[in-house]
Amino acid sequence: MFYRENGQFKTTYRADQQIFPITQDRFAVLAIIAFAFFAVPMLADEYMFRAILIPFLILSLAALGVNILVGYCGQISLGSGAFMAVGAYMAYNTYVRIEGMPLIVALLSGGFFATAVGMFFGIPSLRVKGLYLAVATLAAQFFCDWAFSRIGWFTNNSSSGSVAVSNLQVLGWKIDTPIEKYLFCLGFLVVFGLLAKNLVRSAIGREWMAIRDMDVAAAVIGIRPVYAKLSAFAVSSFIVGVAGGLWAFVHLGSWEPAAFSIDRSFQLLFMVIIGGMGSIMGSFFGAAFIVVLPIFLNQFLPWAGELVGVTISTAAVAHTEFMIFGALIVWFLIAEPHGLAKLWSIAKQKLRIWPFPH
Amino acid sequence: MAFFLEALFGGLMAGMLYSLVALGFVLIFKASGVFNFAQGAMVLFAALAMARFSEWIPGWIGIESRFLANTIAFLLAAVLMYILAWLIERLVLRHLVNQEGVTLLMATLGITYFIDGFGQTIFGSEIYKIDVGMPKEPVFLFEGVFEGGVLINLEDVYAAIIAAFLVAGLSLFFQKTATGRALRAVADDHQAAQSIGIPLNKIWVIVWFVAGITALVAGIIWGSKLGVQFSLTTVALRALPVIILGGLTSVPGAIIGGLIIGVGEKLSEVYLGPLVGGGIEIWFAYVLALVFLLFRPQGLFGEKIIDRV
Numbered sequence: 001m002f003y004r005e006n007g008q009f010k011t012t013y014r015a016d017q018q019i020f021p022i023t024q025d026r027f028a029v030l031a032i033i034a035f036a037f038f039a040v041p042m043l044a045d046e047y048m049f050r051a052i053l054i055p056f057l058i059l060s061l062a063a064l065g066v067n068i069l070v071g072y073c074g075q076i077s078l079g080s081g082a083f084m085a086v087g088a089y090m091a092y093n094t095y096v097r098i099e100g101m102p103l104i105v106a107l108l109s110g111g112f113f114a115t116a117v118g119m120f121f122g123i124p125s126l127r128v129k130g131l132y133l134a135v136a137t138l139a140a141q142f143f144c145d146w147a148f149s150r151i152g153w154f155t156n157n158s159s160s161g162s163v164a165v166s167n168l169q170v171l172g173w174k175i176d177t178p179i180e181k182y183l184f185c186l187g188f189l190v191v192f193g194l195l196a197k198n199l200v201r202s203a204i205g206r207e208w209m210a211i212r213d214m215d216v217a218a219a220v221i222g223i224r225p226v227y228a229k230l231s232a233f234a235v236s237s238f239i240v241g242v243a244g245g246l247w248a249f250v251h252l253g254s255w256e257p258a259a260f261s262i263d264r265s266f267q268l269l270f271m272v273i274i275g276g277m278g279s280i281m282g283s284f285f286g287a288a289f290i291v292v293l294p295i296f297l298n299q300f301l302p303w304a305g306e307l308v309g310v311t312i313s314t315a316a317v318a319h320t321e322f323m324i325f326g327a328l329i330v331w332f333l334i335a336e337p338h339g340l341a342k343l344w345s346i347a348k349q350k351l352r353i354w355p356f357p358h
Numbered sequence: 359m360a361f362f363l364e365a366l367f368g369g370l371m372a373g374m375l376y377s378l379v380a381l382g383f384v385l386i387f388k389a390s391g392v393f394n395f396a397q398g399a400m401v402l403f404a405a406l407a408m409a410r411f412s413e414w415i416p417g418w419i420g421i422e423s424r425f426l427a428n429t430i431a432f433l434l435a436a437v438l439m440y441i442l443a444w445l446i447e448r449l450v451l452r453h454l455v456n457q458e459g460v461t462l463l464m465a466t467l468g469i470t471y472f473i474d475g476f477g478q479t480i481f482g483s484e485i486y487k488i489d490v491g492m493p494k495e496p497v498f499l500f501e502g503v504f505e506g507g508v509l510i511n512l513e514d515v516y517a518a519i520i521a522a523f524l525v526a527g528l529s530l531f532f533q534k535t536a537t538g539r540a541l542r543a544v545a546d547d548h549q550a551a552q553s554i555g556i557p558l559n560k561i562w563v564i565v566w567f568v569a570g571i572t573a574l575v576a577g578i579i580w581g582s583k584l585g586v587q588f589s590l591t592t593v594a595l596r597a598l599p600v601i602i603l604g605g606l607t608s609v610p611g612a613i614i615g616g617l618i619i620g621v622g623e624k625l626s627e628v629y630l631g632p633l634v635g636g637g638i639e640i641w642f643a644y645v646l647a648l649v650f651l652l653f654r655p656q657g658l659f660g661e662k663i664i665d666r667v
Contacts, residue, residue, distance in 0.1 A: 076460050124648055128655045131393045131459055135602045136651055138595070139644035146641050150634075216665045262595070266467060273464045315483060322475025329468030334453040337461050 003351040019197055036186055041179045049178035051295060057185040058246045060287035063271040064196055064280065065239030070269065071277035072200055073232035074212030075125050076133055079140035080240050080268045082121075085260035086144060087114040087241025088248035089154050092163055095249075096156055103170050107188075107245040114241020115234045117144075122233030126226055129215070141262050148257040164254030181250050188246060192239055197280050199235065208232050209278070240268075274332055276341025285340035293328065297321045364509055365628045366621060371514035373620020374521045378576045379597035380604065380612040381525065382569040387606050388545040389565035390451065393459065395466040398594025399473040400570055403442070405577030405586045406477050407435040409486035428490055432574070439570030440563075442473075447563045474591065483588070488581040517579045524575055525613055528568070532609070541565060545607070596640070599647035605660025615658060619643045 003024050010016040020026040044053060066080045091110025095101050121140040125133050148154050155163050168175040175184050199205055207228040210218035219225050248255045267290060275286020301320055305312040312320070336342060350357075379397060386394040411431035421427060446469060454465055532538040543551040544561045552558055580590055597616075604615025623639040631638050656662055 070460070076463075124651055128651050131463065131606065132602055132651065132655065132657075134393075134460075134463070135598050136644075136648050138598060139641060139648045142641035142644055146637060150637055270464065270467070273461065277460075316479065319475040319479045319483070322471050323479065324475075326468045326471030326473075326475065329471065330450055330465050333457075333461055333465045333468065334450070337454075337457050 046178050049182050053182055054251050056291045057189050058243055060284045061189050062240050062243035062268055063283040063287045065236045066268045067272045067283045069232050069236035070272050073208040077137045078134050078265045079137035081260045081264035082140040082144035083114045083118050083237040083240040084244025086117045087244030089148055091245035103168055107242055110245040111238045111242040115238045118233045118237025119230050122230055125229045145257050162254055162256040165249050276339030279341035282339050282341030365624050367510055369621035369624030371518050373617040374518040376597050376600045376620055377613040377616025378521045379593055380600040380616055382572040383601050384612045385565055385569045390562050392462045396469040398591040399470040400573040401577040402590040403473050403477040404435055404574035405581040406481040407438050409488045409586045410481045435574055440567050443563050443566035443570050486586040599643040603647045603650055605657030607661055608659035611659035622646050
């Protein structure tokens with residue numbers, strides 16, 4: 001009744017081609033962005049920011065990048081953690097080694113280095129695909145793990161192997177409280193989210209989707225696989241690299257290579273699959289699910305144990321958490337293989353025809 | 359020369375163990391098209407079961423003999439792997455028929471988390487020993503040929519022999535028995551196999567069980583070498599380059615790929631490692647496999663990939 005496009009006539013090409021062609025969508029997105037910028041800082045407390053909101057923002061940015069590669073271009077990658085690491089360490093190096101380097105430029109340069117590395121490790125995608133490619137991208141993961149822990153130059157020869165940044169500021173705006181960090185990450189996410197949304201409906205986005213659906217057929221109708229696949233690797237690793245820089249600079253502050261281990265790659269892929277492959281919205285859903293679930297289980301299990309009169313030790317909680325997490329993932333894949341985004345679009349469709357479903 | 363031979367032998371032995379884990383991957387991929395990331399977790403789970411059962415059994419039924427306890431523990435662990443295979447088929451695979459490869463891959467990752475948590479909940483999470491009487495002391499060979507001889511770990515030799523027997527047994531099973539023929543039929547073509555009356559679900563249980571047994575053997579061998587602990591799960595990651603080198607669908611590929619990777623890893627660690635700071639064996643295998651893939655995308659023995667529009 002309230003959500004339908006009847007009567008919204010487009011009279012110009014401009015109006016027809018805008019990102020959110022339905023007026024209600026446009027307002028909803030504006031409302032969500034406004035809510036995130038103005039209402040959330042007033043409502044949330046410090047724990048919320050540190051444990052949930054900031055990780056959610058940064059990981060959904062990374063999931064967005066992975067989704068472009070996996071969901072839109074169909075190239076399964078298990079090396080996303082490595083691209084995050086490249087973003088983080090190269091941002092660190094440009095930030096520390098060049099005097100007076102602005103923070104945002106450092107983060108973006110981390111993204112550019114991640115692009116280069118991502119394109120290099122994307123070369124096998126021209127020859128192999130599917131699961132072979134997934135294993136091939138693991139090479140990036142293990143190589144980067146090794147490089148950042150063994151080659152002293154990357155860590156500025158720090159003796160402990162961990163590096164740290166402090167005194168983050170942008171044009172005189174000091175970023176040190178959780179609220180400021182949150183706003184900083186949110187800014188990045190909104191900009192990249194809109195860029196990505198725009199990109200996937202452009203000519204290049206359609207090329208990616210054609211490659212994903214059937215690469216031989218795409219090549220036959222004149223799409224260059226080399227160009228399409230490598231550009232997907234490039235765009236994806238740029239976004240993932242920037243997210244890695246944010247994760248290291250803003251969320252962690254000081255970090256070591258273990259922060260970007262293979263578990264991170266799996267986590268990002270989980271977000272994409274659970275959120276919904278080939279959906280920008282899905283990346284946010286997936287990130288929210290994967291960030292919140294362990295925290296929830298961690299709080300809920302001891303409480304549930306007390307309810308039935310057993311005290312659960314920390315180790316048991318950790319193991320039970322593993323079990324429930326794994327079981328939920330499997331259950332989720334069985335119940336909704338197309339991810340949360342599919343539920344979202346079903347809900348939208350229902351709303352559209354409500355209250356007369358026939 | 360003696361040094362080179364030592365590294366070579368070490369590599370071959372390690373490679374044999376890699377191929378054992380890789381074999382589990384290949385079996386499942388061939389029969390059900392699932393890229394089973396849970397193989398590493400299965401290795402840990404089986405090894406944990408074996409270690410704890412052999413520790414508990416003397417207390418339960420009051421036998422002293424080490425050998426008897428180990429045998430019963432092995433059988434119990436095998437039964438456990440069968441139950442696991444049955445549960446996975448019943449609860450997961452059956453519901454995910456015809457899904458995309460990546461969805462199945464993610465499902466096995468979910469299974470990995472579950473088995474990791476479950477195994478450590480019931481069996482505990484410390485480091486346990488498996489003592490199946492493998493000799494620990496090293497021996498020297500060719501002392502007449504080289505000065506000082508070639509140092510070889512007897513344990514590795516035994517492990518390689520066990521692995522070789524298992525591989526031979528599996529090949530016989532696949533070639534000669536009716537079940538083995540059914541398995542190969544399913545691997546070739548699901549629909550055709552089903553249409554001539556081969557029950558797919560049963561075959562899946564069997565193949566996951568066989569993979570579970572290889573996991574158990576691999577777990578016992580690795581476990582008695584390194585102790586049963588969480589890091590056993592990383593064995594699976596070490597075996598991945600083996601299967602892309604050998605081809606996802608080829609049993610001989612898994613074995614020869616394992617040997618190539620094992621030797622390549624060892625030699626690179628010994629000769630290249632010192633030049634770049636060491637620790638390169640973990641990624642060298644991947645890079646080796648990757649370079650190889652660029653020239654032969656289907657692996658050494660994999661079926662040729664033909665694309666049609």
